[in-house]
Each structure stands twice: as C-alpha cells, then as structure tokens.
Amino acid sequence: MNLADRLIGKIDKIVFIFTVVVLFLSFYFVYTLKQSYAQKETVQSLDNALFLTRNLLEEDQQHALSLSLLLSQDKTFLEAFYKNDRKKAFDIISQKIESLQKLQGYSFEVQVHDKNLHTYLRSWDYSVKNIPLASFRKGLVLVKERKKPLVSIEVGKRLNIKAISPIMKNGSFEGSIEVIENFGHLRKTLAEHGYALLILLDKKYLNIATTLQHHPVVFHQFVLVNDSYDKHSFQSLKHSNLKNLQSYGYFTQDRHAFAYFSIKNFTNQNLGYFVAVFENSTPLILKTHDEVSTEETNNSGVIIQ
Incomplete structure (x- = not known):
C-alpha cells in the first residue's frame, strides 16, 4: 500500500470516527432534550394535580359549610328543634338531605347537638341521642365558645369534612348542626x-x-x-x-x-x-x-x- 492509499485510509477512519461521534452526540442531545421536556411536563402535571386537589378540597369544605348554615337557619327544622320534637326534626332533616343530594350530587350526613353539646339526632341513626361530645369534639366546643361556624377536616370514627354552625336564638347558643361530607366527590x-x-x-x-x-x-x-x-x-x-x-x-x-x-x-x-x-x-x-x-x-x- 503506497503513501497515498495509507493517507486516504487514515482520512476515512477519521471521517468515520467523527461521523460516529457526531451521530452519538446528536442522539444524546435529542434524548436529553426529550427527557428534559418529559420532566418539565411531569412537573407541570404534578403542579396541576396539587393545585386542582387543593382547590377542589376547599370547594367541598365551602359546600359543607353552606349546607350547615342553610340547615341551621331552616324555619321548619328550628320550629321542631325548639319544641324538642325529635321525630319531626329528624324527618325534616332527612327530607332536606334527600332533596339536596339529588339536586347537587353530593353525599353527606347531618348531626344535631343540643346546647350542652350532647347528640340530639343523627340523620343516619335516629336511635342515637344524649351522647356527651365535648370531651373529644373540640370543634363543637369552639363553635359554642365563639358562636361562629367552623369547617375543617376531623378524625372521628372516619376521616371527614365537618362543617358546624351554631343554632342561635336571641343571641343565645341553643345547639349546633353539623354537616359531614366524605371525599367521594x-x-x-x-x-x-x-x-x-x-x-x-x-x-x-x-x-x-x-x-x-x-x-x-x-x-x-x-x-x-x-x-x-x-x-x-x-x-x-x-x-x-x-x-x-x-x-x-x-x-x-x-x-x-x-x-x-x-x-x-x-x-x-x-x-x-x-x-x-x-x-x-x-x-x-x-x-x-x-x-x-x-x-x-x-x-x-x-x-x-
């Protein structure tokens, strides 16, 4: 092999190596860009998930609070409550729940408490009454003390959204009504x-x-x-x-x-x-x-x- 052939062979080898390096760097660059884009897309999706979940949770809490306030001011319910007619109060609450659930698509339960923070009635079990709650339901105590509604996530037998509104008469605390929502919505x-x-x-x-x-x-x-x-x-x-x-x-x-x-x-x-x-x-x-x-x-x- 003469000098010219050897020179051409070396040039071809250099070109081949250069081409391989360029192709490798190009593929690596494209792969890196693709991964970078995918990671940015993942982070964006995570941001959206976080933002959406928090906003929806706040909406559900506000919904529970609105229902609690609405029921605490319902005239037909208050009339039965002040007369201590549990059966009538229970029937009214049950009708309200059924109507609101059909209208709004939310599932919820209601508990009513008397002025001493004892169970007055539960929408899911009429037989339960007079259970003292103040010792382990600090939210009820706070509502009675401040005479203002409270909505939060609380641990009971389950984990729920609980919205509590005071029942007031002539500035006096007469009891409270609690709307309980799960996280199904x-x-x-x-x-x-x-x-x-x-x-x-x-x-x-x-x-x-x-x-x-x-x-x-x-x-x-x-x-x-x-x-x-x-x-x-x-x-x-x-x-x-x-x-x-x-x-x-x-x-x-x-x-x-x-x-x-x-x-x-x-x-x-x-x-x-x-x-x-x-x-x-x-x-x-x-x-x-x-x-x-x-x-x-x-x-x-x-x-x-």
Missing part, C-alpha cells in the same frame, strides 16, 4: 381529570378512627382511608419511601408520579396526607417542599382550616 372529580386520589391517615389516630382499623397500611405509618382506590397507584405508593414527607411535595415511584400535601385539622395538627397520582413513564427524582400552614379566618369570622 373529590375523588370523582379528580378521576375525571386523570388523577387518582389516595388519602392517608397517621396510624396514631386509629384509636379514634375505629372504622379504619382493618384498612391497608402504608409504610408502617399510615392507613389508607379510601374504601375504593386504584390498585396500581396504591401498589406504587406502598413501595415508596414516605419517611421524609413534608407539608407538600412531589415524588415518583415505578411508573407513577405523586403530588401530596398534608391534612391539617383546625388546631393545625397534621393528620395525614392527600396524595394525587397519575401514570408517568419518566424517571424523575423530585425534592419535597415545605410551607407554613396557618389558620385562616375570613371576614365573616368563619374558621377554615
């Missing part, structure tokens, strides 16, 4: 937007939330509140490390992305977490975030937590 609405909702309660409240004692446990610390849930999302959540969850944040596991925020009651205690989930194929490590949660009071004096 919230789960349904999120599902329509492509998100599953998993609700976690800290296990330390299981001595109160007795109906949840046999629900699935997550990460040895939380119990799943949902009666129904997306099994694939739940399995991914079970494999996640939830040790360092903060006030809110994002994380991914397997093929799912999670946006979460803490559940606070009206005394600002952390009860657990709302977790919105969607399928995601982009591997992504996301840091958690932290924020200060404070009690908010609007101009009408209604406490919203």
Whole structure:
C-alpha cells in the first residue's frame, strides 16, 4: 500500500470516527432534550394535580359549610328543634338531605347537638341521642365558645369534612348542626381529570378512627382511608419511601408520579396526607417542599382550616 492509499485510509477512519461521534452526540442531545421536556411536563402535571386537589378540597369544605348554615337557619327544622320534637326534626332533616343530594350530587350526613353539646339526632341513626361530645369534639366546643361556624377536616370514627354552625336564638347558643361530607366527590372529580386520589391517615389516630382499623397500611405509618382506590397507584405508593414527607411535595415511584400535601385539622395538627397520582413513564427524582400552614379566618369570622 503506497503513501497515498495509507493517507486516504487514515482520512476515512477519521471521517468515520467523527461521523460516529457526531451521530452519538446528536442522539444524546435529542434524548436529553426529550427527557428534559418529559420532566418539565411531569412537573407541570404534578403542579396541576396539587393545585386542582387543593382547590377542589376547599370547594367541598365551602359546600359543607353552606349546607350547615342553610340547615341551621331552616324555619321548619328550628320550629321542631325548639319544641324538642325529635321525630319531626329528624324527618325534616332527612327530607332536606334527600332533596339536596339529588339536586347537587353530593353525599353527606347531618348531626344535631343540643346546647350542652350532647347528640340530639343523627340523620343516619335516629336511635342515637344524649351522647356527651365535648370531651373529644373540640370543634363543637369552639363553635359554642365563639358562636361562629367552623369547617375543617376531623378524625372521628372516619376521616371527614365537618362543617358546624351554631343554632342561635336571641343571641343565645341553643345547639349546633353539623354537616359531614366524605371525599367521594373529590375523588370523582379528580378521576375525571386523570388523577387518582389516595388519602392517608397517621396510624396514631386509629384509636379514634375505629372504622379504619382493618384498612391497608402504608409504610408502617399510615392507613389508607379510601374504601375504593386504584390498585396500581396504591401498589406504587406502598413501595415508596414516605419517611421524609413534608407539608407538600412531589415524588415518583415505578411508573407513577405523586403530588401530596398534608391534612391539617383546625388546631393545625397534621393528620395525614392527600396524595394525587397519575401514570408517568419518566424517571424523575423530585425534592419535597415545605410551607407554613396557618389558620385562616375570613371576614365573616368563619374558621377554615
């Protein structure tokens, strides 16, 4: 092989190597851009999930509060209540619930309390009455003291939205009426937007939330509140490390992305977490975030937590 042939061979080899390097860098650049775009899209979807879940939860709380205020001022109910006609009051409440549920599509229950904060009636069980509640229902005590309505998420036998309005007569506290809503409407609405909702309660409240004692446990610390849930999302959540969850944040596991925020009651205690989930194929490590949660009071004096 002469010098010219050897030179051409070297040039061809250099061109080949250069071409391979350029192609590799091009593919890597395209792949990086694609991954970057996918990650930005995932973060945007997580932001949307967080924003949507919080807004829908606030709407559900406001809805419960509106119903509570409405029922606490219903003339036919108040007439029966002041006459201590439990049967008539129960029938009126039952009719109102049936009518409002058909009209608005929300599922809710109602409990009425007397001036001593004892159970006056429950919409789901007429036989229950005269149970003292003040020792473990601090929200009722607060409503009686302030004579102002309160809406919050509370732990009872279940975890619910509870909106309590005082029953007032000539400036005097005569009792209160409580609207109790579960999170079925919230789960349904999120599902329509492509998100599953998993609700976690800290296990330390299981001595109160007795109906949840046999629900699935997550990460040895939380119990799943949902009666129904997306099994694939739940399995991914079970494999996640939830040790360092903060006030809110994002994380991914397997093929799912999670946006979460803490559940606070009206005394600002952390009860657990709302977790919105969607399928995601982009591997992504996301840091958690932290924020200060404070009690908010609007101009009408209604406490919203």
